[in-house]
Amino acid sequence: MTSQVSSRTFRPQPLTPDAIRSGLKTERLGQMLHIYDKIGSTNTAAHSLAERGAPEGTVVLANTQTRGRGRMGRRWISPPDVNLYFSIILRPGGDPRRVGLWTLAAANAVAQAVEQTVNLPTRLKWPNDLLIHHKKVAGLLLESVVQKGRIRFLVLGIGVNVNLLYNALPKTLRASVSSLRQESGHWVDRVQLLQRILETLEIQYRSFQAEPAGTVLKAYIARSETLGRSVRVQDQDHKWTGIAEGLTPEGALILVRSDRREVVVRFDDVVHVRPSDAAGD
Ligand code: BTN
Numbered sequence: 001m002t003s004q005v006s007s008r009t010f011r012p013q014p015l016t017p018d019a020i021r022s023g024l025k026t027e028r029l030g031q032m033l034h035i036y037d038k039i040g041s042t043n044t045a046a047h048s049l050a051e052r053g054a055p056e057g058t059v060v061l062a063n064t065q066t067r068g069r070g071r072m073g074r075r076w077i078s079p080p081d082v083n084l085y086f087s088i089i090l091r092p093g094g095d096p097r098r099v100g101l102w103t104l105a106a107a108n109a110v111a112q113a114v115e116q117t118v119n120l121p122t123r124l125k126w127p128n129d130l131l132i133h134h135k136k137v138a139g140l141l142l143e144s145v146v147q148k149g150r151i152r153f154l155v156l157g158i159g160v161n162v163n164l165l166y167n168a169l170p171k172t173l174r175a176s177v178s179s180l181r182q183e184s185g186h187w188v189d190r191v192q193l194l195q196r197i198l199e200t201l202e203i204q205y206r207s208f209q210a211e212p213a214g215t216v217l218k219a220y221i222a223r224s225e226t227l228g229r230s231v232r233v234q235d236q237d238h239k240w241t242g243i244a245e246g247l248t249p250e251g252a253l254i255l256v257r258s259d260r261r262e263v264v265v266r267f268d269d270v271v272h273v274r275p276s277d278a279a280g281d
Helices: 017-021 042-051 096-118 180-184 190-210 213-223
Strands: 033-039 059-065 084-090 123-125 129-132 135-147 150-160 230-234 239-247 253-256 262-265 270-272
Touching (some): 042 135, 096 129, 096 180, 096 213, 123 213, 230 253
Parallel strands (some): 033 059
Antiparallel strands (some): 059 084, 129 135, 135 150
């Protein structure tokens, strides 16, 4: 479903440190800010800063990216002035097997913030795509650096299609990708949305450090658009179709094929399919 968008096509809204810090109710996330008008990728920049000892909660934000990166080596389209592109440095320490759970916890927090902002149900396609009306409006890219069996740092990259309009999207993406403005029919304040995402993430990040995995998984499952449906997954050598029946304690997806054999999907992309499309796989 796509709403009629308001006639106001563009409101300049510079992403300045003052605007972002004013009223930001976090202790750490976003208190240290690096803002660029144009950058290659905020994840790459945040990674270099983290290597040089930047503190936890440091945010790298850009108005546009020339080499925005998505999952599986894909490009993240990053036009100026309309969307949010930012990366957060996190230093949770602990077991690298928890990285998958961090991704799910972060996706859930961002979805909660988006849902509160636009007042539309925001669902999750495994592992970390945010969907409104079944269309992707945001994606997360969590990169980890592990040393001596412990997480040294995480870079959590977040891209949200905020005020992007359809005609700015390549035609091939229009059936599956959208923006908050396109789906809600309203222009969305990028600064307020950023603040809300940082605040929600900080609360959930703190509680996740103290919580068992089960609590994170439960919250994620409640928002999942993937679980219970027919999905297709492909790695370099195989292609499977099955029902997404659950998550492992590490957050991997459990697929049950028609011959009842289980496949555990850890990294690959899944495609939601209608049962009729699955026939023959
Ligand atoms: C995906 O859905 O494939 C993940 C997309 C993540 C995009 C964001 S935009 C900010 C940060 N910098 C990047 O280069 N990528 C992430």
